[in-house]
Amino acid sequence: xxxxxxxxxSKTSILFFICMLLGGLGLEVLNSDNFESVxxxxxxxxxxxxxxxxxxxxxxxxxxxxxxxxxxxxxDSVLKDVVLATVDAAKETDLVAxxxxxxxxxxxxxxxxxxxTASAYRGQLTQDDVTLWAAKHFGREMKAAEDVAEKxxxxxxxxxxxxxxxxxxxxxxxxxxxxxxMKEYEKYKEEEDDKDKPRKKSKKEKKEKKEKxxxxxxxxxxxxxxxxxxxxxx
Numbered sequence: 001x002x003x004x005x006x007x008x009x010s011k012t013s014i015l016f017f018i019c020m021l022l023g024g025l026g027l028e029v030l031n032s033d034n035f036e037s038v039x040x041x042x043x044x045x046x047x048x049x050x051x052x053x054x055x056x057x058x059x060x061x062x063x064x065x066x067x068x069x070x071x072x073x074x075x076d077s078v079l080k081d082v083v084l085a086t087v088d089a090a091k092e093t094d095l096v097a098x099x100x101x102x103x104x105x106x107x108x109x110x111x112x113x114x115x116x117t118a119s120a121y122r123g124q125l126t127q128d129d130v131t132l133w134a135a136k137h138f139g140r141e142m143k144a145a146e147d148v149a150e151k152x153x154x155x156x157x158x159x160x161x162x163x164x165x166x167x168x169x170x171x172x173x174x175x176x177x178x179x180x181x182m183k184e185y186e187k188y189k190e191e192e193d194d195k196d197k198p199r200k201k202s203k204k205e206k207k208e209k210k211e212k213x214x215x216x217x218x219x220x221x222x223x224x225x226x227x228x229x230x231x232x233x234x
Contacts, residue, residue, distance in 0.1 A: 027069060028085035031092055038085055039108075040115040045138040046083045050099070050106040052090040058105045061125050065105075068127060078135050078143045109137040132167055141167070 028038050030048065039046050049065060051058035069084045071077040089096050089104060099108060099120070107121035107130065119137055123129050135141045 027065070028083060030085045030087045030095075032094055035087070035092075035095060038083065039110045039118075041083070041110075042113050042115070044081070044083045045112050045134075046085060046110040046115075047134055048108045048110065049084070049086045050089045050096060050101045050108075051086060051104050052088060054090075055104040057103075057125075061105050064125060064127050064130070068130060071127075071131070078131060078140050078147050082134065082138065107133075109134050111137055111139070 027049075028034075030038055039048050047068070049058075049061075051061075065084065065086075068079060072079045072082045072084060074080065087095055089101060095101075099106070099118075105125070108118050109121070110118045117137075121130065121133050123133060131147075132141065135143065
C-alpha cells in the first residue's frame with residue numbers, strides 16, 4: 001500500500017525523520033484527537049503532511065518540509081504564519097481513510113475559515129512548487145510568484161518551465177479560455193436575437209415581389225378588357 005521499508009538508510013536520516021514525526025522540527029503532530037482543532041482552525045492556514053517512517057519518499061521530503069516550516073517563521077515569506085503539521089499514516093489509519101490517502105507523502109492545504117475546501121497536492125515535491133500550490137489555496141499566489149521570480153533572478157538564471165513560468169502559463173490559458181467562452185456566448189446570443197427579429201427581405205426579393213405585382217396588375221387589366229370586349233360583341 002505505501003511501499004516497502006528500505007534497509008539502507010543512514011542513521012542521521014532516520015533520526016532526522018523520526019524527529020520530524022515527533023514534532024521536533026517545529027511541526028504539529030496530529031492524531032484523531034487533535035486533528036480538527038489544528039487542521040480545521042478558522043484562524044490559521046494549515047498544511048498537513050501524511051507520512052510514515054518506512055517511506056523513502058517521506059524521508060526524502062523531510063528536508064523540504066523543514067525548509068517550508070522555516071519559511072513560515074519569516075516575516076517576508078509568502079508562507080508567513082502558516083501552520084505545518086504531520087500525521088503518522090501508520091498509526092492514524094482513520095484519518096488516512098477519511099482523506100483518501102493513497103500515496104506518501106500526501107499534502108493537504110486547509111485554508112482558514114473554509115477548511116471544508118481542503119485540497120490535496122498533486123505535483124513535484126520541490127519547495128517552490130509546494131509553496132505556489134499552498135499560496136494559491138491560501139489566497140497568496142501573486143506574492144508567491146513574485147518571490148520565485150526574485151529567487152531565480154538572484155541565482156542569475158531563468159528557469160524554463162519553472163514554478164513561476166507554469167503559473168503564468170496557467171493564468172494565460174485560463175484567460176484564453178474565458179475569452180473563447182465569451183465569444184461563443186456572444187455568437188449564440190446574436191443567433192438567438194436574429195431568430196426573434198423579423199427577417200429583412202433582400203433587394204432581389206423586393207424586386208421579384210414588385211415584378212410579380214406589376215405582372216398581376218397587367219393580367220387583371222387584360223382580363224377586364226377581354227370581358228368588356230365580349231359584352232360589346234353580344
